């Protein structure tokens with residue numbers, strides 16, 4: 001069956017070969033100023049001095065060549081083509097220290113790959129948490145052979161995102177900080193609809209549109225609906241699904257939906273497209289943060305543009321359907337008999353520097369000294385031994401074509417949209433089911449666990465996508481086939497959680513990767529300019545690949561007998577000794593920061609770095 005499909009794909013490719021186009025882009029990535037919500041000017045990452053960034057629009061079978069020059073001057077970067085399988089081009093995937101070196105200022109990296117898949121994708125930078133600084137945009141693959149190709153007249157693409165008014169580099173020290181031991185995520189300043197707010201989008205009465213929705217948020221998910229119009233879902237994350245009606249959608253970070261929407265025949269009224277931010281993710285809601293926003297399908301510029309108010313509450317009508325119930329149009333069957341089952345548990349915990357970290361089975365992902373792909377390429381036969389990738393990249397080595405099952409449990413009260421690079425995966429089970437209880441985990445109750453001997457029947461034709469939401473206190477079960485040799489990152493797509501280490505690595509068929517790829521001169525030059533080694537194990541050891549002395553490590557665990565509160569108090573008593581403050585224990589941690597600022601110690605006050613050194617705190 002598989003071979004038949006591959007053969008068919010090759011045949012189509014052959015037929016289409018004369019039409020395949022190469023899209024070549026020269027992108028100079030630089031800082032520009034933008035103010036998309038009208039609330040504040042800020043520095044954003046632009047391409048060729050423009051922001052919003054260019055939408056990439058290609059046909060299936062086309063080649064994309066992007067020569068990315070880093071003109072930022074002050075930080076490294078790279079691009080991930082979110083959802084692209086990168087078959088035979090793993091080195092074009094983009095995450096720094098996974099498949100390439102970070103591209104330092106003044107250097108250029110050549111991305112060059114073909115697109116043999118359909119649907120709605122996006123691109124974003126994947127180095128040091130930079131996409132909330134604006135470095136993200138849609139990537140659309142048109143397919144005139146899709147089963148719904150004749151069912152629409154025109155297309156519209158909308159992105160949805162949260163928006164911060166500060167630079168990531170300024171937010172990060174506040175987030176990853178002693179002063180934030182609970183790991184409370186930064187609250188966005190606003191929410192953007194297609195990089196703007198309250199806009200009108202002209203439509204023609206009677207026409208049917210294919211509307212592509214992309215959630216390019218860093219953190220906050222959104223509900224979306226169109227006043228008085230039904231959406232018919234036809235694609236999720238690049239996978240066609242049987243047409244399914246939906247009144248409302250929930251898009252988590254990084255998810256995409258394509259929907260067909262037929263316009264009314266009358267032009268008397270304009271209709272709101274409503275975007276409501278999921279406030280369950282926010283620890284506090286500032287009074288000036290607008291959670292709801294109306295944009296309009298504009299039938300007539302002279303008709304009224306009314307704000308739509310519609311309650312979003314716990315009633316079931318906001319949960320119209322569960323993505324797990326969608327049926328893939330291609331009817332790929334459930335992958336049977338997994339050869340590898342990984343039971344993974346998410347925990348958020350304070351490590352011994354007092355800061356909040358995320359752990360998957362006790363490992364907080366810490367980037368290696370050599371990009372994992374380059375370790376594969378330089379390790380010879382040892383590439384099949386997970387040891388060489390180090391203890392903190394959380395690497396699992398997979399054999400070609402094996403069926404991998406992941407049972408991911410959440411012992412945290414937060415939501416985690418997990419994304420797998422290089423693949424989509426089948427959605428088998430999830431608890432709680434999508435619905436009113438989904439986000440309602442009660443802290444203190446036991447965490448749900450998957451029982452392999454007693455669970456709801458897996459779907460015969462499971463839905464597939466590349467990003468799936470793990471509910472608070474619950475679990476999900478997914479499967480994928482390791483049919484794409486490469487180094488593929490699996491991580492939470494909430495950028496704050498990735499920063500805390502919520503990631504792991506699959507090294508799939510490493511000996512085949514060695515046959516397919518060799519590191520190019522351009523790739524080596526980028527590493528050398530970045531001062532990063534391009535051969536060796538995770539510790540950059542080229543002599544003995546099993547010796548990991550000097551590898552990068554996360555902070556240590558809090559010693560047994562110490563509570564989190566205890567360690568925070570301990571670290572603070574060091575601070576208090578140094579700066580001569582007393583009685584800090586009577587303040588909460590955030591109050592303390594306020595107090596220090598108030599008494600003029602906010603700037604230049606002292607804290608303890610992860611290495612245990614005492615240094616100045618930058619407020």
Ligand SMILES: *[C@@H]1O[C@H](CO)[C@@H](O)[C@H](O)[C@H]1NC(C)=O
Nearest residue numbers: 016019020059060061144145
């Ligand atoms: C479909 O799109 C391809 C480009 O991907 C083009 O070559 C072909 O002519 C199109 N076919 C139809 C029927 O429009």
Ligand SMILES: *[C@@H]1O[C@H](CO)[C@@H](O)[C@H](O)[C@H]1NC(C)=O
Nearest residue numbers: 028029030048049069070071
């Ligand atoms: C990139 O843009 C910056 C700012 O406009 C400019 O100074 C620089 O020369 C450009 N670099 C390239 C390689 O185009």
Ligand SMILES: *[C@@H]1O[C@H](CO)[C@@H](O)[C@H](O)[C@H]1NC(C)=O
Nearest residue numbers: 024063064065110111112113
């Ligand atoms: C992109 O890759 C293709 C296939 O390997 C190659 O033929 C082409 O020369 C490459 N383009 C550039 C600009 O290097």
Ligand SMILES: *[C@@H]1O[C@H](CO)[C@@H](O)[C@H](O)[C@H]1NC(C)=O
Nearest residue numbers: 118145146147238239240330
């Ligand atoms: C991609 O498009 C082709 C042609 O429309 C279709 O046969 C195939 O099933 C699509 N792939 C997915 C994953 O939906």
Ligand SMILES: *[C@@H]1O[C@H](CO)[C@@H](O)[C@H](O)[C@H]1NC(C)=O
Nearest residue numbers: 052055156157158159194201
């Ligand atoms: C949304 O923004 C993108 C990128 O700026 C733009 O290409 C697209 O046309 C916009 N969508 C609509 C429906 O105007």
Ligand SMILES: *[C@@H]1O[C@H](CO)[C@@H](O)[C@H](O)[C@H]1NC(C)=O
Nearest residue numbers: 215220221222251252253278
């Ligand atoms: C985007 O994703 C975030 C995080 O999961 C979610 O809170 C938000 O509601 C999503 N946006 C849309 C429009 O669905």
Ligand SMILES: *[C@@H]1O[C@H](CO)[C@@H](O)[C@H](O)[C@H]1NC(C)=O
Nearest residue numbers: 205206207262263264265266
């Ligand atoms: C609009 O008019 C067409 C043709 O008269 C009709 O087929 C269609 O059902 C009407 N659409 C709606 C939404 O009423």
Ligand SMILES: *[C@@H]1O[C@H](CO)[C@@H](O)[C@H](O)[C@H]1NC(C)=O
Nearest residue numbers: 198290292293294305306307
């Ligand atoms: C609609 O809502 C926006 C905020 O989203 C507000 O600024 C505007 O005044 C409202 N318009 C009307 C007519 O109520």
Ligand SMILES: *[C@@H]1O[C@H](CO)[C@@H](O)[C@H](O)[C@H]1NC(C)=O
Nearest residue numbers: 276291292308309310311312
């Ligand atoms: C925004 O949505 C909330 C429900 O989430 C609702 O209570 C409130 O009335 C809405 N506000 C506006 C201005 O639409």
Ligand SMILES: *[C@@H]1O[C@H](CO)[C@@H](O)[C@H](O)[C@H]1NC(C)=O
Nearest residue numbers: 343344345360361362363557
């Ligand atoms: C995680 O660490 C704790 C304490 O060291 C230990 O009890 C537990 O078994 C570990 N869990 C896993 C999955 O390794």
Ligand SMILES: *[C@@H]1O[C@H](CO)[C@@H](O)[C@H](O)[C@H]1NC(C)=O
Nearest residue numbers: 431448449451453454455456
């Ligand atoms: C199987 O799971 C169901 C639902 O959680 C539960 O009600 C039932 O008691 C379980 N059966 C066994 C044999 O554990």
Ligand SMILES: [Cu+2]
Nearest residue numbers: 416492494497
């Ligand atoms: Cu997360």
